Amino acid sequence: MSGRTYTQAGSVADAVAAMAAGARPVAGGTDLVVGARHGKSPLPQAMVGIHRIPGLDSIEVDPNGAIRIGALVSHAAILDSPLLAEQAPGLLDASAIVGSHATRANGTLGGNVMNASPAMDTGAPLLCLGAQAVLTGSSGTRRLGLDELWISPGRTAASADELLEAIELPAPSGAGARGSAYVRLQYRRQMEIAVVGAAAVVRLSADGGRVADAAVAITAVTPVIVRVSAAEACLVGADLSGGGEELEAALQAAGRAAAWAATPISDVRASLGYRTQMVAVMTRRAAAAAIARARGQQVRVPASDWSVVR
Amino acid sequence: MSVSITVTVNGITYPLDVDPHASLLHTVRDQVGLTGAKEGCDDSECGACMMLVDGRPTNACSYLAVQADGARVITVEGLAEQDGAGERLSALQRAMLSRGGVQCGFCTPGMLISATALLERTPHPSEDEIRVALSGNLCRCTGYDGIVKAVAAVADGTA
Numbered sequence: 508m509s510g511r512t513y514t515q516a517g518s519v520a521d522a523v524a525a526m527a528a529g530a531r532p533v534a535g536g537t538d539l540v541v542g543a544r545h546g547k548s549p550l551p552q553a554m555v556g557i558h559r560i561p562g563l564d565s566i567e568v569d570p571n572g573a574i575r576i577g578a579l580v581s582h583a584a585i586l587d588s589p590l591l592a593e594q595a596p597g598l599l600d601a602s603a604i605v606g607s608h609a610t611r612a613n614g615t616l617g618g619n620v621m622n623a624s625p626a627m628d629t630g631a632p633l634l635c636l637g638a639q640a641v642l643t644g645s646s647g648t649r650r651l652g653l654d655e656l657w658i659s660p661g662r663t664a665a666s667a668d669e670l671l672e673a674i675e676l677p678a679p680s681g682a683g684a685r686g687s688a689y690v691r692l693q694y695r696r697q698m699e700i701a702v703v704g705a706a707a708v709v710r711l712s713a714d715g716g717r718v719a720d721a722a723v724a725i726t727a728v729t730p731v732i733v734r735v736s737a738a739e740a741c742l743v744g745a746d747l748s749g750g751g752e753e754l755e756a757a758l759q760a761a762g763r764a765a766a767w768a769a770t771p772i773s774d775v776r777a778s779l780g781y782r783t784q785m786v787a788v789m790t791r792r793a794a795a796a797a798i799a800r801a802r803g804q805q806v807r808v809p810a811s812d813w814s815v816v817r
Numbered sequence: 818m819s820v821s822i823t824v825t826v827n828g829i830t831y832p833l834d835v836d837p838h839a840s841l842l843h844t845v846r847d848q849v850g851l852t853g854a855k856e857g858c859d860d861s862e863c864g865a866c867m868m869l870v871d872g873r874p875t876n877a878c879s880y881l882a883v884q885a886d887g888a889r890v891i892t893v894e895g896l897a898e899q900d901g902a903g904e905r906l907s908a909l910q911r912a913m914l915s916r917g918g919v920q921c922g923f924c925t926p927g928m929l930i931s932a933t934a935l936l937e938r939t940p941h942p943s944e945d946e947i948r949v950a951l952s953g954n955l956c957r958c959t960g961y962d963g964i965v966k967a968v969a970a971v972a973d974g975t976a
Contacts, residue, residue, distance in 0.1 A: 510818070511818060511836060511837040511838055512818055512837060513820050513837035513881075513883045515883075515886065533881065533884065536879060536880055536881055536884065537861070537879070540840075540879045540880065540881060541860055541861045541876075541879045544859055544860035544861070544878070544879055545860050550838050554837060554881075554883075556881075556883065556884050558884060559887075583873075606861075606953070607861075607864070607952055607953025607954075608874055608931070608934065608935070608949070608950050608952075608953065609861070609864070609867060609873075609874040609875055609876050609931070609953050610861070610876075610953070612873035612874050612875065612934075613870075613873055613875055613880070695952075696949070696952070697949055697952035697953065698862070698952055698953055
């Protein structure tokens with residue numbers, strides 16, 4: 508007989524107890540099971556199903572204005588959320604292009620984050636939005652920034668008995684309109700993994716005339732998804748009035764800064780040189796889309812489609 | 818160790834004992850005996866195994882049967898409509914035949930499930946929405962045109 512076991516958790520405490528005893532959590536299975544089918548790593552001998560734990564599949568705003576996205580919220584549910592469409596369209600840009608509609612119906616935000624892939628689509632927008640991971644384990648609950656959570660490809664700082672309960676997006680601070688976007692280089696629009704990607708979140712000055720604040724993160728060009736402060740600095744202060752020449756110069760400079768920060772690998776999907784060139788383009792497009800949204804212009808989700816058509 | 822589960826497939830409830838690693842696809846094909854859903858790639862690329870699990874389009878090859886405990890599963894065999902005279906193909910199934918959306922037939926069960934999921938969420942999809950929804954279902958025969966036209970025909974009521 509096989510030593511394989513499976514239990515279904517009815518609560519976070521159930522799941523944590525099973526994980527402390529060595530079980531691996533499975534929600535939608537779109538990474539764990541598909542990875543096993545690919546031969547990446549075999550299915551764990553002991554698994555705990557977390558997909559029916561009550562309360563982890565909702566999107567809520569707390570009294571301070573922070574948005575709490577339960578770890579079991581699917582990509583499809585993110586796409587259906589008017590709140591997130593308003594507050595975090597860059598996250599919708601990402602969830603809209605994860606896998607196929609079957610992947611999005613079953614795959615969860617929590618799974619995407621905890622898989623810690625440097626190519627995950629939701630990672631860069633979440634990082635730019637200042638997201639925190641809420642982890643609960645045998646010794647209690649703690650919050651980690653995603654820059655502290657992801658430590659290397661496929662590895663997180665969470666211990667084996669810590670379950671991701673939610674992703675929290677802090678309330679926006681400062682006056683001025685905000686916009687966010689995520690754009691990836693893709694050889695096809697669906698059933699694809701980012702060749703490279705970039706996200707940007709911007710806040711405009713109160714009069715809308717300048718970029719007051721910016722966050723930029725890059726995807727699939729570093730061992731973990733990272734912010735690029737040099738690219739952010741290129742965008743802050745950019746003048747949005749006039750013919751747009753200054754904005755275009757700032758976008759180009761941000762792209763070059765992102766390419767400078769990238770340390771990509773060559774693999775079957777793209778060479779190091781091509782990734783380096785293209786991360787500049789994706790950064791420029793993501794920042795342009797985020798600024799357009801902040802200015803109230805329509806940029807359809809996913810922005811990866813918009814920026815190509817444009 | 819096998820796990821006892823209960824799964825409702827096309828309205829009939831089955832008590833089953835499954836290995837924790839068994840896929841929903843193999844369980845439905847081998848234990849329930851419904852062989853409409855197909856195994857193509859076995860890793861969520863081709864969509865031939867697609868089933869609705871509590872209404873969600875799901876690659877059953879890569880979904881653990883144990884996770885479907887208590888779920889309502891619909892396979893291609895569950896799409897036909899029942900009337901006084903017996904079973905009648907659904908409007909989508911009839912449109913697939915009349916618009917040339919079926920050739921070898923291997924992808925058809927998954928295509929039908931994917932398109933059914935789309936039409937339930939989005940009754941009047943654009944051509945782009947149809948193509949996006951069916952992008953996880955590979956067809957090597959038709960060139961997709963007849964399939965897209967069949968779904969569009971159902972959406973605009975001309976099926």
